Amino acid sequence: MKLIYLYVEEYKVLKKRDITLCSHFQVTRNKLNFNIARSKIRDDFFTKGLDIVALFGQNGSGKSTAIELITNILSGNFPDFCEFFAFYEENGVIYYYSNSIDGYNVTSVGLKIIPVFTYDLKMERQNVIYFSHQVEPLSNKVIFKNSDFFTYKDCSNQAKLSRLKNKNFSNEQIRLCFRLLEKYRLGNYGISSVPMIGASYPVQEVMWYLKKISGYLFQIPKDLDVFVEKYFELEESLYNVINSYRHQIYNLAENRAVISSNNLNEIFSSKLFRLISRDMINRSNRYLDLLLMLDLFLDISRVLYEEYEKGLSSAYDDFIDNSSSYLSCHVELLGSYFLLISKGSRIVDVYTLKELIKNKKLRFYLSDLDKSADAYDIYQISSFIQNTFKNNDEGVFDIDSYESFEYVNEFISRDLRIFKNFELKWNGISSGQYSLLTMYSRLFEHCQNGDDLIIFIDEGESNLHPEWQRIYIKELISFFSNVKDPTQNLQVVITSHSPFVLSDLPSESVNILDERCVGRSFFGANIFEIYNKGFLLGKMRISP
Template structure:
């Protein structure tokens, strides 16, 4: 559907007209609302989830209201979408076109795409609008960008870490093999999965299963490196086979040092250029083992290892993850995942914890040291009973400590260093004045802003100081000064409590902020402007470790997928179900596929590793790659819908074990004792004690019988 926006639909409308009017002809696209309004109930509303786009760029994901209102009968009835639409309405002008799309899968999920009236896309659809103000839009197939579906179907490599002469099939529809001696690639087409087996946008799913140490993580890393940046990351012979748009022919990209090009039927061969295009690659891992992923820049690394590695570099300190989580919490995917809204967020402050070492990084000077100690010795100025005042002072104090060290550090350049020298003098003046803590911090912040303005740093378009992934130094400084100036007023509308742990040099404070729609906007602004500060962190309260793992995974994935529109995605997930309760492990694949289907505008090829038989039971055998360490007989195991207890007991997992190794060894000793022809009174009592706590009724009966038979004459 489309609507040509009136001026009243935009952010330029008068104050009471804060939304987009939905004409009666378009109401059938939205949830059905009763028109039974009254003077006491003049408005009936329904909340919907909307993704806001400007042309092809995602602006925000919001929960908004679709409402029918009559103003108590004083005006003509009207349908309107209102609330949280500022990111789109403030960019709109009268005459712009709003494209309205409704999800075929989720009834309350919509997409609003704003097309500027002078844009190329608007020119392309003028003939479809044909002078109408609103209505249905029958777009040609090539009106909006379409994705090219490229799949990786096979990889072979001579050697990569612990993998030698290693093959990996990544397609359920065809299985390849490479004969190194004959230099020949062969393939065998598999039976197709039932139609619609995976949801919309999911092209294929492959799970890599194997024992610890078999190389599952190395295999996933190999996939990323073989597709992107192969020239600088792989140094042995290898080949990658792709399939594009379900063509019956395949493309083989090879990198051989001495051998001639490989051969094979229905395959086109060409040397590997280093990057396979068009294809997006995303890597996620929940595992933290200090392993550094040296991926090419074209691989989107969402792993915990990659995140911590970046945070430990002084030029990459921005906590963008929390911002993604806030956005994700207000999407419709939260309900489908079964996630609760956290009841609060906490800002953890380590201002005076000497074990953390606030002085250990960046520039440090005598005046900074004096300022630090002066604030530290004035607890009366920041009384805990005045929680909001203390929070404001702590944020301002840590901002000054960090920004001044950043300005004066050896890697900074002019005008930052000049500003640092100017602030050195101002610190001397402020400390000698005898002002209160609040007045001291306010004075220093004002002077810092004045120096930044006079040195034209507030207009800087560079990213050298903060090294933010999106915003310039000038943009960030302006936003930071504005936020810190408004901070006392902003916290007045928040419900904040305080918690302290440790004393003196080991003190740590937490400011707990109740999670509401009001605090949501505050937390977003706080994260955008202040999350670069060391010794201050944001976290959620009221979520289990499993819920946090879910939130971390899905917020990162949906954010990464939201900006993709023209090439398919190879998504590699290492141990995505790690830290989850078994019930959540059982739900993991279904929930993952649902979110990916809802969030992606392009086809997704999913490759994941796991130790869980719950995942194995969700996939047919042709969708599993079993790493070495298992016998050929494992290939005959039918897994889809298999009983998870049978899978646990099978060769893929426990083998002959029916319980944990500790109890297994104890019961083995017990069986041997029960087989003795004569037993002492103490030994018999020992056996009886074990039988009283044994959970396996059949084994208990067997041991009891053995004991009676061998000691019947005692």
């Protein structure tokens, strides 16, 4: 049986209150005389198997209290000292029940009405879903106990609060969002068909690597300065780098191609690093391959620098044998570095990097790369990223499924140190859009088993732009119509204090918990008319 009407004498802030829970029937009450008849609303007004009613009122008017009371009654756990009268419906037959109310009278127009008893109600199957965006840390949570005939699923943000930092929970919420968008698109709310993107901010990434590599390679010991200056090829390579960017950096024209720590640090400003980074990204065939190559280059530079800094003959001999000195390795690596960052030169991957490294000891350091168990996975992820990679400031690529999210997230979570600024994020989704995505995905999860449901949505539009509030009812209807099973019955009860929502519901679906507006119809009214009629607004005199 479906609860379709409730009258409560007194429960917390609710006093002598009528609550309509079905738009297909209309109850009129004169004191304790109840008359029930069919309304003018067709059974498929919203869609077959779907009915929507609303509780409207300002904060404190009793909307949440009404949900609490209705849920208690559905669970069979009637509140102490609460007098109420209720109508139920099943297969066109009306059942009525009174809890501690005497002297009532029931009539109907063309309907069969039968009294029902407490035991009968407690044997009726009821499935309740509750959702709300609101989080109130000091609120007292009402506990509804599940039983053989009553299930209560709280998918509100308040209920999930303690689990928000749990990684498994977060991934499950992401999975629900992707599952929803596979079935139902939220295009009217501006949510893209590709809901998630990866963003690595390429220029920042490459700049980070270049500055780190330069930090090691530009540390040229003073006692070697004179020796290094004899390497004219290095100076020529440095000149080519400087000359490539003279027209973009005015002060660069004054710099000379002299190999010394002071001169190199003066030449390579942040502006030059930024220009070089953009150029390298544009020249690379695969963005991730560029980062992998730079990551390897950084490792070699770091090890070379650290071996020299240790000054230990044993460690030094492990890295530099009799035929190769620290200086030759340093010069070799510095020359390769200038070649890599020269404008117009070929960007290599980690494998062909060895072609630039002629020193045997440096090549030996790279020898384990071919044996890496990650090599195939790295190639696959590089292909995946490059497939939709956009060479812009964010460096985004598409994440169009939960499987893709898991794939990328697992790679990023490994200790590969490749990305320094990487993030997975929703694709241009605002806080309002994300609140909708959260609400719809959680409701979608609970609609999938085909059970008949009573769904409470407490101020689901509260985080939305007015234009999205205006289409809120339309989108609810579209959503439930698309995700529900054809044989499933959904009784949706929403709360709101938005006039945009009120104007989209017929009066048969509306409960206004504010005496100033009871008896008025706002269906189809424009917003000016609603406010002009004083909906939830008090009058205020403005002094001149």
